[in-house]
Structure formats: structure tokens, C-alpha cells
Amino acid sequence: MKRKGIGYASIFYGTGYGNGFPDESRATAELTKEGQIIISVGVSEVGQGGLSVMEQIAVETLKIKKDLIKLQYNNTSKMRDSGTAAASRQTYNTGNAVLDACRKLKDNMNKVKTNKNLENLYVQMKDCNIDTKTEGYFKATTSEVDLETGQGAPYWPYTFGVQKATVEVDDETGKVDIIEVTSAFDAGKIVNPITAQGQIIGGSTMGIGYAIMEEVNLNQGDIQNKNFSDYIIPTSKDIPKYHTYFIEDVEETGPYGAKGLGEPAMLPMAPAIINAIYDAIGVRIYEYPATCDRILLAIKNKNK
Amino acid sequence: MIINGKSYTKKIDPLLRLIDFIRDEAKLKGTKEGCGEGECGACTVIIDGRAVNSCLVLAASVNGKEITTIEGVSQGKLHPIQEAFIEVGAVQCGYCTPGMILSTKALLDKNIDATEEEIKESISGNLCRCTGYQIMIEGIKKAQDKLKKR
Numbered sequence: 001m002k003r004k005g006i007g008y009a010s011i012f013y014g015t016g017y018g019n020g021f022p023d024e025s026r027a028t029a030e031l032t033k034e035g036q037i038i039i040s041v042g043v044s045e046v047g048q049g050g051l052s053v054m055e056q057i058a059v060e061t062l063k064i065k066k067d068l069i070k071l072q073y074n075n076t077s078k079m080r081d082s083g084t085a086a087a088s089r090q091t092y093n094t095g096n097a098v099l100d101a102c103r104k105l106k107d108n109m110n111k112v113k114t115n116k117n118l119e120n121l122y123v124q125m126k127d128c129n130i131d132t133k134t135e136g137y138f139k140a141t142t143s144e145v146d147l148e149t150g151q152g153a154p155y156w157p158y159t160f161g162v163q164k165a166t167v168e169v170d171d172e173t174g175k176v177d178i179i180e181v182t183s184a185f186d187a188g189k190i191v192n193p194i195t196a197q198g199q200i201i202g203g204s205t206m207g208i209g210y211a212i213m214e215e216v217n218l219n220q221g222d223i224q225n226k227n228f229s230d231y232i233i234p235t236s237k238d239i240p241k242y243h244t245y246f247i248e249d250v251e252e253t254g255p256y257g258a259k260g261l262g263e264p265a266m267l268p269m270a271p272a273i274i275n276a277i278y279d280a281i282g283v284r285i286y287e288y289p290a291t292c293d294r295i296l297l298a299i300k301n302k303n304k
Numbered sequence: 305m306i307i308n309g310k311s312y313t314k315k316i317d318p319l320l321r322l323i324d325f326i327r328d329e330a331k332l333k334g335t336k337e338g339c340g341e342g343e344c345g346a347c348t349v350i351i352d353g354r355a356v357n358s359c360l361v362l363a364a365s366v367n368g369k370e371i372t373t374i375e376g377v378s379q380g381k382l383h384p385i386q387e388a389f390i391e392v393g394a395v396q397c398g399y400c401t402p403g404m405i406l407s408t409k410a411l412l413d414k415n416i417d418a419t420e421e422e423i424k425e426s427i428s429g430n431l432c433r434c435t436g437y438q439i440m441i442e443g444i445k446k447a448q449d450k451l452k453k454r
């Protein structure tokens with residue numbers, strides 16, 4: 001018989017490398033003589049939407065039409081390092097560096113009074129010896145935790161999130177169907193709602209995989225299930241109905257109030273599903289993933 | 305064979321896979337190889353109206369057939385499916401996208417009124433690790449509306 005259950009889980013997760021590890025981002029903003037603004041930033045775009053976010057921050061800060069701004073990226077011969085697209089850090093850390101560079105350029109541009117176009121502005125700035133190229137920099141301020149005293153500030157800022165999973169568990173076969181997932185996250189001000197929602201839904205789907213499907217089977221260090229036919233990840237038929245909400249509690253140190261949002265999206269999903277399974281059939285699963293055989297075994301042990 | 309309306313005649317190794325012919329002989333790099341063993345769907349192309357994993361097909365076996373790759377979907381301008389994917393934000397890393405769009409096209413060419421279940425079934429052979437599928441499904445529904453209005 002199929003039994004329905006609801007489970008919740010919540011997390012908080014620090015943005016950036018943390019623990020005092022050097023965490024720096026850099027960006028350059030330059031007004032060219034052709035009247036274009038070039039933002040050079042070492043953000044790695046892997047589909048998470050980092051480029052869109054940097055462009056939005058630049059447009060917002062410079063208050064200039066989007067087509068006059070050109071983003072230069074992914075070329076280490078033309079820009080300085082902004083660290084990895086990891087630790088959910090690019091929007092917060094590199095976004096802050098872009099903000100810094102653009103604010104400085106904007107200040108310089110404001111030193112010259114002109115209502116003409118950017119080409120004229122460039123000429124006037126050069127005449128007045130004002131820099132048309134500015135460097136932006138951001139370093140996260142974290143410190144290593146003292147293991148003796150427990151003192152230290154390992155991360156700043158923190159992203160908060162809670163997810164609710166509604167599942168159906170078949171107590172005869174052990175199969176779990178995820179029916180509905182609701183997510184609510186506080187990642188500060190959301191810079192790009194479309195890509196942020198994409199991160200949440202994608203992360204949740206990965207969390208579903210970890211909760212009920214994905215397992216690396218090792219035999220003396222050798223992975224036994226190396227293919228997609230035996231290492232199963234969610235397909236379009238395994239996903240629930242997703243609902244996503246953002247609580248936009250502005251983070252004062254973030255670019256326009258933003259915090260990190262990448263990994264946090266994935267974290268509460270698996271424990272929420274395990275809690276929902278408990279709610280449905282009254283058994284606790286202590287080993288991921290909650291596959292049919294583990295659930296049936298848990299039911300059998302409970303009924304002993 | 306005919307790829308995107310262009311005829312290709314070539315002497316080839318009988319063991320050459322269709323994906324290698326498309327990428328290396330026809331030089332159409334939009335078709336991606338993922339797993340290379342028919343499990344992920346990244347290399348999906350349309351052969352005579354059916355969505356097929358091009359890594360599992362020998363090029364010689366499609367002699368005379370009509371093949372559509374992602375390059376053949378947009379004719380001068382973006383196809384409504386592509387427009388819809390962009391509008392809703394269905395693309396993240398993009399590696400599964402060409403295959404996803406071809407599976408969608410094969411479905412909608414046959415059944416423009418496909419239900420959500422039919423849509424999910426038709427793209428279930430295309431694995432995606434980063435989007436979570438839901439926005440793609442919304443994109444496909446939007447493409448249905450666009451195609452009906454044409």
C-alpha cells in the first residue's frame with residue numbers, strides 16, 4: 001500500500017572558502033576611447049549564471065545601458081584571478097569585486113561634468129588626468145577556528161534554507177516517489193531570480209538523487225557502477241512538482257545585499273526526504289540512499 | 305545521407321558511428337557526446353522523424369536517410385522550442401540542451417498537444433544534471449503554445 005509522508009529539513013551554510021583560507025576576487029572596469037565599458041572579471045561560468053549576475057551588478061552600479069557594457073571573462077592573460085566557481089562564492093565575492101571596480105569608475109566618471117556621450121567623457125577624463133581604468137578587489141574576512149577554545153569566525157555570511165518533501169512510499173515494494181518539494185531560502189537579495197530558481201530546482205533534483213538513488217559501489221577501491229545505467233541519477237520522470245520561495249533578507253556586506261546560493265540548494269533535500277519516509281512508514285533510514293531494499297529491510301526489522 | 309537538408313556522400317569505415325560522422329566528417333559540432341553508450345541522450349539526433357542516440361548508430365546504416373541535428377533546427381532564426389527554452393531559462397550548463405531540443409522536436413512534430421506526462425516520457429532518455437528538468441518542461445509547454453500560434 002502506498003503511504004504518504006511529509007518531512008522537513010533546514011540548513012545554514014557559509015558562503016566562500018572560509019576558515020581563514022585566502023578568498024580573494026578581482027575585477028577591472030575600463031572606459032575605452034570607443035565609448036564602451038569593459039568589465040574584466042575571472043568569473044567561471046559553468047551554467048550557474050555567474051556572468052549574468054556580474055553584468056547586472058555592473059549595469060546597476062554604472063547606471064549605463066547594458067549594450068555599452070562588455071564583459072570579458074575566462075581569459076587568464078587578460079584579467080586577474082577571481083578564484084574558483086566553488087564554495088557558492090562567485091555572486092558574493094566576485095560580485096563585490098565588480099561592484100568595487102564599477103563604483104570607482106563611476107566616481108571617476110562623475111569628476112567630469114559632461115552631458116555628452118561616453119567617447120567625449122573619455123577624452124575629458126584623459127585631459128584631466130583621471131583614471132579611465134579602475135581595479136576592484138574583495139577579500140572575505142574569515143578566521144580559522146581555534147580548536148582549543150572554539151573561537152573564530154569561520155564563515156561570513158551564511159545562507160539559510162528549509163525544504164519540505166512530500167513522498168509516497170510503497171510499503172510492499174519499498175519504492176519511494178517524491179510528489180512535491182517546497183523550498184524557501186534566504187540567500188540575501190536575489191540578483192537574478194531566473195537563475196536562482198534554476199539553482200534551487202537543480203540542487204533539489206541532485207538531492208533527490210542522493211536521497212533515494214545514487215550510490216558509489218566500491219570493491220577494493222574500484223568503482224563497480226561506472227555507467228549511467230547502474231549509477232542512477234534522476235530523470236525527467238523522477239521529479240516532483242517544485243515550489244521555490246526566496247526570503248530576501250538583505251546582507252549588508254553583499255553586492256546589493258546578495259549571499260551565496262549554489263550548494264545550499266542541495267543540502268536539506270535528502271534529510272527532508274528521509275524524514276518524510278519516516279512520517280510515511282515509521283522507519284528511520286540511517287544509510288543513504290534509501291533504496292527499495294534498504295526500506296524493505298527497515299520495515300522487516302521494525303516488525304520483528 | 306542527408307544531414308539538415310544537405311547531402312553527404314563519402315566512403316567511410318563501416319564501423320564509424322553516426323556521431324563521429326556528424327562531428328568529424330560533416331563538422332557539425334552541436335551534437336555532443338556524453339557517455340558514448342546510449343545512456344545519457346546528449347548525442348540525440350532525429351533520423352526520419354525519430355529521436356535516436358547517434359552514438360549507437362553506425363553511420364553506414366543510415367545511408368539515404370534524413371538526419372536533423374541541432375544546427376538544422378534553427379532555419380535562419382531560432383526555432384520556437386529554442387526561443388521558449390531561452391525565455392524561461394531552461395538552459396544552465398547547456399551540455400544536454402541540443403539533445404533535449406531534438407527529443408522535444410521529435411515529440412512536438414508528431415504530437416503538438418502532448419500532455420505533461422508525454423513530455424516527461426519523451427525527454428526521459430536525456431539526462432540533465434543541473435537544471436532539475438522542471439524549467440525545461442515549462443519551456444516545452446511554452447513552445448507548444450508558440451507552435452500552435454504559428
